[in-house]
Amino acid sequence: MAVDEPSVARSEKHWAIAMVAVSTVLLSSIVYAAVGMHLRPPSNNVETIDPATLHVSGEFVEDNLGTSVDSKGNVTIRVVTAQFAFQPACVVVPQDTPVTLRLASPDVIHGIIVVGTNVNTMVVPGYVSQVRTRFHQLGEQLMPCHEFCGLGHSQMLAHVRVVPKADFKPDAERRVTCAAK
């Protein structure tokens, strides 16, 4: 059986066209989501912070951690991820409301993922990790560290408590904590 070179070339051309079509479909889907739905990876925000002093001054001091609501009603959650705990270990967010998570690490690289959502980012010392999203599902959702950070990594987890908007009531200091009911 002789090798039919034109036939082979034709087959390869058809396969190449199919692969270009597949790549175009996949890339178009990603561009559509990025442009049409404003879906961008957390890395689009590059903001530096001094990991050695973040607990002493600035927005990540202990009193300022957790969920806060500013005068315009914007909900911001600030969390420090450190070996081997989240501070705070539980945060409250209102359902179907735009929220901004801001995280920083004073020691090593950590990472967070909120189960059942697209919230997923690394927390690198020296940088503030920021994720904007909405939580749709009511209830307590697990937020573990997903970047191996040391021997206690498997014990490092936190919870996101999603409550109905009506139950999300900031206190006098415009803060909401898991302890408050």
Add this chain to the structure above:
Amino acid sequence: MDDHAPIANLSASNDDADISGDPRLRPAPRGAFALAGVTVGLLVAAWLAVYFLLFLTRGPVG
């Protein structure tokens, strides 16, 4: 037969040979494109399903 026989020479000597009658080449692969097409199709379909039905429905992050 020497295990280290000069294979290159053997190939070279067959360059102009007519191999159409070689029985080892008769059972040529058939359906390779169909198999590759179905495999790639399933892979792309799975990717699109996860992307549109799972990832995007969870809402945007940014």
